[in-house]
Amino acid sequence: MKAPPLSERIRASIEARILSGEWPPGHPVPGEAELAAQYGCARMTANKALSALAHAGLVERRRRAGTFVARPRSQSMVLEIADLAAEVTARGDAYAWRLTSRTQARSDALGSLGDVLEIEGVHLANGVPLAFERRLVKLAEVPAIAAADLAQVAPGTWLLAHAPWTEAENRISAQAAPSEVAKALGLPKASPCLTVERRTWRGDAPVTLVRQYYVAGAWEFVARFGAKG
Amino acid sequence: MKAPPLSERIRASIEARILSGEWPPGHPVPGEAELAAQYGCARMTANKALSALAHAGLVERRRRAGTFVARPRSQSMVLEIADLAAEVTARGDAYAWRLTSRTQARSDALGSLGDVLEIEGVHLANGVPLAFERRLVKLAEVPAIAAADLAQVAPGTWLLAHAPWTEAENRISAQAAPSEVAKALGLPKASPCLTVERRTWRGDAPVTLVRQYYVAGAWEFVARFGAKG
DNA sequence: TAGTGGTCTAGACCACTAA
DNA sequence: TAGTGGTCTAGACCACTAA
Numbered sequence: 001m002k003a004p005p006l007s008e009r010i011r012a013s014i015e016a017r018i019l020s021g022e023w024p025p026g027h028p029v030p031g032e033a034e035l036a037a038q039y040g041c042a043r044m045t046a047n048k049a050l051s052a053l054a055h056a057g058l059v060e061r062r063r064r065a066g067t068f069v070a071r072p073r074s075q076s077m078v079l080e081i082a083d084l085a086a087e088v089t090a091r092g093d094a095y096a097w098r099l100t101s102r103t104q105a106r107s108d109a110l111g112s113l114g115d116v117l118e119i120e121g122v123h124l125a126n127g128v129p130l131a132f133e134r135r136l137v138k139l140a141e142v143p144a145i146a147a148a149d150l151a152q153v154a155p156g157t158w159l160l161a162h163a164p165w166t167e168a169e170n171r172i173s174a175q176a177a178p179s180e181v182a183k184a185l186g187l188p189k190a191s192p193c194l195t196v197e198r199r200t201w202r203g204d205a206p207v208t209l210v211r212q213y214y215v216a217g218a219w220e221f222v223a224r225f226g227a228k229g
Numbered sequence: 230m231k232a233p234p235l236s237e238r239i240r241a242s243i244e245a246r247i248l249s250g251e252w253p254p255g256h257p258v259p260g261e262a263e264l265a266a267q268y269g270c271a272r273m274t275a276n277k278a279l280s281a282l283a284h285a286g287l288v289e290r291r292r293r294a295g296t297f298v299a300r301p302r303s304q305s306m307v308l309e310i311a312d313l314a315a316e317v318t319a320r321g322d323a324y325a326w327r328l329t330s331r332t333q334a335r336s337d338a339l340g341s342l343g344d345v346l347e348i349e350g351v352h353l354a355n356g357v358p359l360a361f362e363r364r365l366v367k368l369a370e371v372p373a374i375a376a377a378d379l380a381q382v383a384p385g386t387w388l389l390a391h392a393p394w395t396e397a398e399n400r401i402s403a404q405a406a407p408s409e410v411a412k413a414l415g416l417p418k419a420s421p422c423l424t425v426e427r428r429t430w431r432g433d434a435p436v437t438l439v440r441q442y443y444v445a446g447a448w449e450f451v452a453r454f455g456a457k458g
Numbered sequence: 459t460a461g462t463g464g465t466c467t468a469g470a471c472c473a474c475t476a477a
Numbered sequence: 478t479a480g481t482g483g484t485c486t487a488g489a490c491c492a493c494t495a496a
């Protein structure tokens with residue numbers, strides 16, 4: 001057991017008072033100069049502690065006014081979204097991908113009009129359908145995918161390795177499976193599905209738009225807040 | 230347009246090279262001393278830039294070895310989870326809560342055996358059922374809730390204001406609505422629902438466990454990664 | 459064992475803004 | 478206008494670990 005750094009001890013001590021309710025929202029937090037005097041440290045060390053708390057959204061800092069406990073508007077949870085192939089494998093299951101359709105067309109679904117590759121297929125875990133996906137990829141942004149063998153490797157896996165993105169947005173919802181999705185997943189008509197619509201960008205340019213339909217009960221997303229694993 | 234701080238410019242310049250693919254995973258990133266020489270700044274300024282990148286998971290730093298572009302294992306999206314009342318109101322809809330059941334019992338569903346308050350009710354937007362929730366609250370951790378008027382204020386809203394937590398976990402999935410849930414929401418039997426199971430802790434002690442069933446199509450969770458709003 | 463990151467110091471100047 | 482945060486400097490000592 002090694003003592004944590006001083007800046008971390010200062011940070012944790014303030015965090016504890018906020019989370020315990022001792023310092024409610026709006027309550028003033030000691031400033032950098034005061035903390036430096038109190039802990040006998042340099043102002044930079046106190047700054048590091050307060051900056052980390054501000055970054056985490058626990059305090060608000062205003063020039064001239066000071067530092068205050070933030071009002072809890074919303075909590076930002078961290079949602080880890082890995083490649084489906086990697087996640088199924090990490091779970092100890094056998095992953096497989098079955099390409100069912102691959103067409104090329106002109107579309108404006110990705111912002112501007114342009115050539116897009118449309119891919120449909122099914123992700124399987126231990127041979128059982130886990131999710132159906134329909135994906136559009138902007139060929140102007142990712143020309144190399146035209147030559148990729150998407151029967152062997154899922155497009156998401158391929159893109160992760162070949163086309164970095166800078167922005168992503170995931171919309172998670174639920175719906176009854178449309179008939180073609182139910183058929184692809186081997187489900188009764190209108191079975192409940194967990195759906196994810198994901199868009200990614202490189203800079204301002206849209207790269208891909210994918211809609212995935214997960215078999216209800218076979219998948220869940222876990223979002224966490226806090227220090228625990 | 231004001232020039233961003235030097236440490237931020239250094240950080241952004243490295244980030245750009247990583248996201249463009251110019252520096253692939255595993256590629257070495259200039260160390261603190263090298264950046265300081267290159268930019269003519271103090272080592273602390275370079276440290277700030279590299280520490281921020283490490284915190285964001287874009288680089289890995291190893292003593293003696295150096296700093297390297299991180300391999301993209303998974304992407305941590307930020308999922309904002311606000312209080313349902315606040316979120317419905319922010320959307321411009323009228324929020325209401327209808328308490329349907331409130332009982333007290335002994336249960337070990339929250340870790341250890343103890344008295345729990347069990348609350349059931351429906352969240353409404355513009356008078357239309359949006360979600361059903363069933364919640365357990367550990368009375369030993371939140372004794373004040375016994376006196377709260379949970380017909381007037383939803384338990385989640387009350388807890389946000391009165392019982393801070395330090396850890397939270399959300400599991401998002403989908404399922405067919407159980408019959409009592411379908412009834413409470415005014416849905417046909419086995420309608421698809423988006424479900425959230427949320428546990429919160431204060432330190433090591435479980436505070437609450439709630440399961441919410443959202444009407445499919447009426448709600449979605451949005452998780453983002455990147456600089457965009 | 460030598461080089462990297464991790465942390466800290468004791469100053470400094472400035473921007474911003476509430477009083 | 479005075480006090481707070483924002484950022485930076487030019488050092489320092491140390492822990493760790495790959496070579």
